Amino acid sequence: MLIFMNWILDQTLDHVRVQVKQGDIQDVLPELVKLELSLRSQQITALTLIFDPDVVIPTHRLERLDYRRSAPREYTKSLSRRRSARFSITEKCNYRCFFCHEEGLDMEHVRQEAEDQALFKVLDQLQGLGYNDLTFTGGEPLLKWRQILRCLDYMQRIDYRPDIKFVSNGRALNAAFLEGLKKYSGKIRFNLSMHSLDPVVYNRIVHPDSQSSASQRNDLLRVQQHLAALQAAAIPFKLNFVLLKEINTTPEQLDQIFEYALMCGAHRIKFLELLITQKLKAFYPYYYRLEALRDQLGEQLTLLNTGLRRTVYRYRDTPLLVELQSCTCSRGCNLCQLNRDVNFTAELRYFSCFLNPQYAVDLRAVSLGEAIESGTAYIADMARRFGDHSPIIIREHYLTHQETAYYYTLAVADVEPFVQQALAAHGLELRRHRQLKEYYFSDGSEAFATFEYVRKLAMNTYDYKAFAITQQHRVDPLGSGRIETAFGEESPMVDSVEDYCHQMLGDGFDVVLKIQWDIDYYGAGDQLTSDLSFSVGRLPEMSQALIRSQQPIPASLFALRPLTQPVPAWIAAQLHIPS
Numbered sequence: 001m002l003i004f005m006n007w008i009l010d011q012t013l014d015h016v017r018v019q020v021k022q023g024d025i026q027d028v029l030p031e032l033v034k035l036e037l038s039l040r041s042q043q044i045t046a047l048t049l050i051f052d053p054d055v056v057i058p059t060h061r062l063e064r065l066d067y068r069r070s071a072p073r074e075y076t077k078s079l080s081r082r083r084s085a086r087f088s089i090t091e092k093c094n095y096r097c098f099f100c101h102e103e104g105l106d107m108e109h110v111r112q113e114a115e116d117q118a119l120f121k122v123l124d125q126l127q128g129l130g131y132n133d134l135t136f137t138g139g140e141p142l143l144k145w146r147q148i149l150r151c152l153d154y155m156q157r158i159d160y161r162p163d164i165k166f167v168s169n170g171r172a173l174n175a176a177f178l179e180g181l182k183k184y185s186g187k188i189r190f191n192l193s194m195h196s197l198d199p200v201v202y203n204r205i206v207h208p209d210s211q212s213s214a215s216q217r218n219d220l221l222r223v224q225q226h227l228a229a230l231q232a233a234a235i236p237f238k239l240n241f242v243l244l245k246e247i248n249t250t251p252e253q254l255d256q257i258f259e260y261a262l263m264c265g266a267h268r269i270k271f272l273e274l275l276i277t278q279k280l281k282a283f284y285p286y287y288y289r290l291e292a293l294r295d296q297l298g299e300q301l302t303l304l305n306t307g308l309r310r311t312v313y314r315y316r317d318t319p320l321l322v323e324l325q326s327c328t329c330s331r332g333c334n335l336c337q338l339n340r341d342v343n344f345t346a347e348l349r350y351f352s353c354f355l356n357p358q359y360a361v362d363l364r365a366v367s368l369g370e371a372i373e374s375g376t377a378y379i380a381d382m383a384r385r386f387g388d389h390s391p392i393i394i395r396e397h398y399l400t401h402q403e404t405a406y407y408y409t410l411a412v413a414d415v416e417p418f419v420q421q422a423l424a425a426h427g428l429e430l431r432r433h434r435q436l437k438e439y440y441f442s443d444g445s446e447a448f449a450t451f452e453y454v455r456k457l458a459m460n461t462y463d464y465k466a467f468a469i470t471q472q473h474r475v476d477p478l479g480s481g482r483i484e485t486a487f488g489e490e491s492p493m494v495d496s497v498e499d500y501c502h503q504m505l506g507d508g509f510d511v512v513l514k515i516q517w518d519i520d521y522y523g524a525g526d527q528l529t530s531d532l533s534f535s536v537g538r539l540p541e542m543s544q545a546l547i548r549s550q551q552p553i554p555a556s557l558f559a560l561r562p563l564t565q566p567v568p569a570w571i572a573a574q575l576h577i578p579s
Contacts, residue, residue: 004018004031004035005023005025005031006021006022006023007019007020007021007023008021011044014043014044014045014046015044015045015046015047015048016039016044016046016047016048017047017048017050018035018047018048018049018050019050019052020049020050020051020052020055021052021055022052022054022055027058027061028058028061029058029061029064029065029334030334030383032049032061032065033065033334033335033337033338033383035047036065036079036338037337037338039079040079040080040081043081044079045078045079045081046076046077046078046079047076047077047079048070048074048075048076049062049067049074049075049076050073050074051073051074051075053073057073057075062075064332064335064388065077065308065335065338066306066307066308081132082132082133083129083130083131083132083133084131084133084134084135084341084342085126085131085133085134085135085341085342085343085344086134086135086137086341086342086343086344087134087135087136087137087344087345087346088137088138088139088141088343088344088345088346089136089137089138089139089141089144089147089148089345089346090113090138090139090140090141090143090144090346091138091139091345091346092138092139092140092143093138093139093140093143093169094140094143094169094171094172095140095169095171095206095207096206096207096208096209096210097193097195097205097206097208098205098208098283099205099242099244099274099275099283099286112347113346113347114346114347114348114364116147116150116151116154118348118364119151119346119348120151120154122344122348122363122368123151123154123155123158123160124158124160125367125368125369126160126162126342126368127155127158127160129368129369129372131162131342132162132163133162133163133165134162134163134164134165135164135165135166135167135341136148136164136165136166136167137167138167138168140168140169140171140172141166141167141168142166142168142170142171142172142173142174142177143172144346145172145174145176145177145180148166148177149177149180149181152164152180152181152183152184156183156184161187162187163187163189164184164187164188164189165188165189165190165191166188166189166190166191167191167193167240168190168191168192168193169192169193169206169223170190170192170193170223170226170227171219171222171223171226173226173229173230175229178229178230178233178235181233181235182233185234188235189235189236189237189238190230190235190236190237190238191237191238191240191270192223192227192237192238192239192240193240193241193242194223194239194240194241194257195240195241195242195244195247195248196244196247196248196253197220197253197256197257197260199218199220199221201247202219202220203217203219203220205244205247206219207219224264227264227265227266228264230265231264231265236267237265237266237267238266238267238268238269238270238323239257239261239266239268239269239270240269240270240272241257241269241270241271241272242271242272242273242274243271243272243273243274243287243288243289243290243293244274244286244288245286245287245288247286249288249292249293249296251296254296254297257269258315258320261320262318262320266320267319267320267321268320268321268322268323269315269320269321269322269323270322270323270325271290271293271322271323271324271325272325272326272327273287273288273289273290273326273327273330274286274287274288275327275329275330290324290325290326293324294311294324297322300315300316301313301314301315301322302314304321308331308335308338308339309325309326309327309328309331309339310323310324310325310326311323311324311325328340329390330390332386332387332388332389332390333379333382333383333385333386333387333389333390334383334386334387334388336353336379336382336383337376337379337380337383340352340379342368342372344363344368348362348363348364349361349362349363350362350363350368350371350372350375351375352371352372352374352375352376352378352379353375353378353379353382359378361374361375389492402484402485402486402487403484403485403487404482404483404484404485404550405482405483405485405548405549405550406480406481406482406483406548406549406550406551406552406553406562407481407483407546407547407548407562407563407567408481408546408547408548408549408553408560408561408562408563409544409545409546409547409560409561409563409570410544410545410546410547410558410559410560410561411543411544411545411559412538412542412543412544412545414558414559415536415538415545417558418547418556418558418560419520419522419536421556421558422522422532422534422556423522426524426532427524428522428523428524428532428533429522429523429524430520430521430522431521431522431523431533432520432521433518433519433520433521434460434519434521435460435516435517435518435519436458436459436460436516436517436519437457437458437459437460437466437514437515437516437517438456438457438458438459438513438514438515438516438517439456439457439466439497439501439511439513439514440454440455440456440511440512440513440514440515440568441455441456441504441509441510441511441512442509442510442512443507443508443509443510444508448509449512450566450569451473451565451566451567451568451569451572452472452473452566453470453471453472453473454469454470454471454472454473454566454568455468455469455470455504455509456468456469456471456568457469457494457497457500457501459497465493465494465495466493466494466497466500467491467492467493467494468491468492468493468494468500469487469488469491470487470488471485471486471487471488472485472486473485473566473567474486475563475564475565475566479562479564480552480562481552481562481563481564482552483563483566483567512572512577513568513571513572513577515539515571516539516540517537517538517539518537518538518539518540519535519536519537519538520535520536521533521534521535522534522535522536531551532549532551532553532554533549533550534547534548534549534550534553535547535548535549539571541575542571542574542575544574546563546567546570547560
């Protein structure tokens with residue numbers, strides 16, 4: 001019998017049952033993460049939580065950790081014995097995919113690669129620490145196929161036999177490498193990035209700046225020939241598709257993907273969400289959610305199992321499996337220690353955080369174990385700071401929720417007559433009034449300077465906390481006043497505006513616009529005589545008011561002018577603030 005906090009742990013073989021007592025902690029998730037990490041190191045494969053009758057079960061926190069209800073007041077999850085490492089063997093790549101996130105490892109930095117003997121010392125340490133899954137990534141790892149074979153030969157000599165995976169575009173696969181892999185039968189698999197099965201589209205994705213045509217390069221055909229070679233060699237492979245809206249997400253495109261996977265012998269297809277980081281913020285229009293894909297495929301998928309990052313399905317009545325996988329960072333910093341792999345590069349630098357490659361440890365100066373320990377402390381600090389969010393991925397850049405509204409400008413002197421006319425004609429009444437402070441940030445790039453993309457703090461004057469909000473605006477070019485706004489999945493609360501502004505300044509964003517709205521909301525009264533509703537927003541220093549409606553406003557006697565630019569851009573122009 002063991003005690004963890006004031007919980008009682010009872011172990012039977014490789015299954016631990018925890019009696020959860022009443023406690024005074026506000027959030028159980030960090031403590032469960034610590035417990036799980038401890039049990040994983042002891043080769044425990046299942047964990048069951050049993051909640052005392054007087055304990056309020058934190059269901060939403062258990063769901064984040066992938067617990068499943070197994071009995072009344074009991075929740076269970078499986079613990080993986082897989083310990084994974086990723087070796088970015090080169091920063092070089094034969095492709096230039098426009099959305100590449102570079103493994104979070106700063107591929108623009110030219111690396112001084114380590115000698116084989118120094119690299120072999122890291123492999124010794126991986127073996128000693130029990131890492132049983134090793135992935136070779138890049139850049140494009142197969143550009144270093146000879147060095148890979150030398151690594152595998154050394155691992156054979158020391159009897160280190162982890163599962164081996166190559167994350168590759170497949171273009172550099174060759175017969176000599178395949179021949180060299182034969183001695184590792186049963187331990188090798190490939191994850192091959194495809195993204196499109198249309199040769200022209202494929203070429204545009206992987207060579208966006210090239211003037212050569214798809215027929216001149218013939219890359220997709222070569223990759224498909226290499227897949228046939230893998231199938232002939234009985235080496236299992238998975239096809240990876242980063243979801244790109246209307247490039248590989250239409251029904252016709254998805255049917256083609258599934259048909260091809262079944263034909264070429266792929267054992268799985270993995271779909272991944274487009275990773276939007278600060279560097280890749282221009283690619284929002286391509287973003288398509290995993291949940292949207294799941295809804296689209298509907299009954300074609302049968303659920304097999306779920307995990308923290310990955311949900312696995314069977315495709316129709318076939319042997320083909322489909323994975324929907326989130327980026328580690330999209331799950332939030334407080335789950336990172338359960339999700340992340342050990343990441344190191346050819347110059348033997350260990351990276352603890354996917355999004356912060358500047359914080360790296362030289363493995364020639366410290367042991368891998370020490371580096372991992374320091375990385376664990378760094379991730380724990382990130383978890384305390386950002387919790388369920390990621391400093392870049394979730395909180396600030398994933399755009400998922402959308403809305404459409406119509407915006408008009410109106411002289412302040414005409415607002416009162418306009419409102420009275422609308423109230424009389426449509427049976428409306430004043431439903432709400434509020435004052436709202438907003439702080440807009442820009443890094444000086446065109447998208448933020450024109451307010452096509454927005455990062456802002458918004459705070460009702462009667463609230464203590466502000467909300468950090470990310471938006472993208474699309475203005476109807478025909479001048480109807482219709483503006484589509486995409487919002488970040490999360491709008492986290494901010495305790496201190498001053499601290500947040502200081503943090504943003506450190507990230508390269510300065511406050512470019514500070515405003516305080518007076519907003520009146522009008523809608524149908526209790527008799528629901530109309531479905532028209534609108535708001536009137538006024539700024540004390542402006543002679544024009546802003547009218548916002550969920551639908552076009554009928555013609556009136558007043559000079560309503562449809563807005564032809566994002567709201568903050570219009571305000572900046574009215575206040576003569578330079579972009």
